[in-house]
Amino acid sequence: MVSRARSSFILEYGFLSSMACCSPLGRGTTCKRIMRQKTVRSGRLEADCIWTLDDEGTFTISTADGGPGTLWSPLLTMSQSLRSKIVHLVIAQGVKAPKDATHLFAEMNITSIDAANLDVSETVCMNGMFQDCPSLTDISSLST
Numbered sequence: 296m297v298s299r300a301r302s303s304f305i306l307e308y309g310f311l312s313s314m315a316c317c318s319p320l321g322r323g324t325t326c327k328r329i330m331r332q333k334t335v336r337s338g339r340l341e342a343d344c345i346w347t348l349d350d351e352g353t354f355t356i357s358t359a360d361g362g363p364g365t366l367w368s369p370l371l372t373m374s375q376s377l378r379s380k381i382v383h384l385v386i387a388q389g390v391k392a393p394k395d396a397t398h399l400f401a402e403m404n405i406t407s408i409d410a411a412n413l414d415v416s417e418t419v420c421m422n423g424m425f426q427d428c429p430s431l432t433d434i435s436s437l438s439t
Contacts, residue, residue, distance in 0.1 A: 336377075341367050344390060352382030354405075358389040363414075365391045369398045381405055386413040394419050401426040411436035 343364035
């Protein structure tokens with residue numbers, strides 16, 4: 296008896312799924328395996344900061360080259376269609392907030408921010424930093 300394997304990949308709205316079905320050799324049982332890979336959308340925020348967004352809504356900001364990078368512009372300058380997909384915001388090691396962080400994360404529908412790595416040592420103004428974020432319930436480890 297020859298084992299049969301079938302795989303299909305579906306690319307829909309930027310989400311990649313793979314499904315594989317197989318029948319083990321000589322066995323009467325059928326094994327079904329479903330794998331889902333997170334699709335990552337990515338882009339550049341600044342000259343030295345980049346972002347990724349996975350299909351679960353986790354938006355990660357990191358530095359482009361592994362060195363320090365400053366997040367200059369508020370995220371509300373991004374398109375509304377992209378911002379509406381962001382649920383959880385993660386700041387990676389090496390990302391600095393600007394001196395004026397006014398409205399940096401304003402007008403987003405995020406539920407949580409992991410800001411443990413956000414360097415705010417030179418930030419002097421955080422006015423409205425989280426303004427109009429009605430779903431925000433958790434800001435982890437923002438050290439001011």
